[in-house]
Amino acid sequence: MKNALAIAIAALFLSGNAAVAAEPQVERQQSMKSVGQAMGTLAKTAKGEIDYDATAVIEAFAAMNTAAVNFIDQFPEGTETGHETEASPNIWSDRAGFEEAVKKFDTDTANAVIAAPHDIAAFRAEFGKVAQNCKTCHETYRVSKK
Numbered sequence: 001m002k003n004a005l006a007i008a009i010a011a012l013f014l015s016g017n018a019a020v021a022a023e024p025q026v027e028r029q030q031s032m033k034s035v036g037q038a039m040g041t042l043a044k045t046a047k048g049e050i051d052y053d054a055t056a057v058i059e060a061f062a063a064m065n066t067a068a069v070n071f072i073d074q075f076p077e078g079t080e081t082g083h084e085t086e087a088s089p090n091i092w093s094d095r096a097g098f099e100e101a102v103k104k105f106d107t108d109t110a111n112a113v114i115a116a117p118h119d120i121a122a123f124r125a126e127f128g129k130v131a132q133n134c135k136t137c138h139e140t141y142r143v144s145k146k
């Protein structure tokens with residue numbers, strides 16, 4: 001009896017959570033916000049505006065990789081509009097191309113984490129490769145409304 005009650009409460013809690021789960025449009029904007037934040041640290045490092053901090057750099061690359069890994073699933077059919085999305089219709093008309101762009105971002109950020117650059121020269125090489133992804137993907141798959 002106690003167990004049944006516990007299960008019922010757990011089920012209620014879980015379904016309650018599902019109801020408040022973010023919409024995919026919001027989730028992917030959150031993902032990109034975290035990418036943008038990580039980019040702030042990396043860009044400042046590249047410009048020499050902050051001291052080289054290997055841990056912070058690797059964490060920033062890792063945060064980008066986390067966003068990349070989950071990104072594809074955040075564009076289901078039916079989320080082409082809404083929540084002021086800046087997702088381009090190209091994502092749905094050219095799914096293969098979009099998935100390739102996400103995969104490249106995933107690979108480049110994962111490689112940057114693995115490379116674990118411990119000085120600015122090694123960092124710049126990885127940063128260059130990672131940063132290219134932003135422009136390339138945004139040009140085709142994002143419609144900036146700002």
Ligand code: HEC
Nearest residue numbers: 029032033036039085086087101102105133134137141142
């Ligand atoms: C594989 C494609 C892809 C890559 C790579 C990519 N982005 Fe994005 N980005 C998008 C899409 C699509 C949106 C629009 C999402 C939406 O509004 O639904 C976006 C939106 C954004 C936003 C706006 C988030 C908000 O507040 O709504 C920022 C900031 C951003 N990207 C930064 C970056 C940076 C920096 C990089 C590179 C390190 C990057 N992105 C790499 C596809 C990509």
